[in-house]
Amino acid sequence: MPVQHDAVPPADDPRLQSVEQAMKRLRYQPDALIEVLNAAQESYGYLSRELLLHVATRLRLPESLVFGVATFYHFFTLRPRGEHSCIVCTGTACYVKGAGAVVNSLEAHCGVAAGQTTADGRLFLGTARCIGDCSLAPMLTLDDRVCGPETPASAVAKLQQLLEVRDDQG
Numbered sequence: 001m002p003v004q005h006d007a008v009p010p011a012d013d014p015r016l017q018s019v020e021q022a023m024k025r026l027r028y029q030p031d032a033l034i035e036v037l038n039a040a041q042e043s044y045g046y047l048s049r050e051l052l053l054h055v056a057t058r059l060r061l062p063e064s065l066v067f068g069v070a071t072f073y074h075f076f077t078l079r080p081r082g083e084h085s086c087i088v089c090t091g092t093a094c095y096v097k098g099a100g101a102v103v104n105s106l107e108a109h110c111g112v113a114a115g116q117t118t119a120d121g122r123l124f125l126g127t128a129r130c131i132g133d134c135s136l137a138p139m140l141t142l143d144d145r146v147c148g149p150e151t152p153a154s155a156v157a158k159l160q161q162l163l164e165v166r167d168d169q170g
């Protein structure tokens with residue numbers, strides 16, 4: 001199976017910044033944990049151990065509590081939902097620049113609706129509200145790679161390339 005990075009990316013990763021923005025907006029309140037985890041899962045596609053530890057540190061909560069909440073609710077997932085992930089930002093900036101058409105083209109290409117994994121388990125197609133770098137709108141992530149601005153055609157081409165390259169390496 002291709003490598004899926006499981007570490008919190010560098011601080012300049014827009015996904016981490018979007019999680020930080022969510023925590024800041026919620027004033028780092030411990031009772032905002034579920035909302036923060038939602039934002040984190042949207043951006044990354046799943047909640048890695050490192051991401052949960054990061055949230056615990058930032059919200060000053062016991063790690064055991066954060067892990068307990070993440071495992072209790074069925075809508076949180078602690079593992080990648082496919083060998084690869086493609087997450088399209090549908091936040092306001094991306095949406096007004098055509099994110100809806102990007103999602104539609106990827107859904108048609110992959111044969112799954114956003115929020116689902118392909119039947120062969122190769123790809124999770126997700127959406128997020130804001131991945132943190134609106135200057136790239138409309139943007140998306142392919143595994144840990146941030147791409148944008150994208151058109152429906154360029155998004156499909158990059159996805160195809162990702163799957164082919166990883167196939168060649170595998």
Ligand code: FES
Nearest residue numbers: 089091094130134
């Ligand atoms: S709306 Fe901010 S990155 Fe898409």
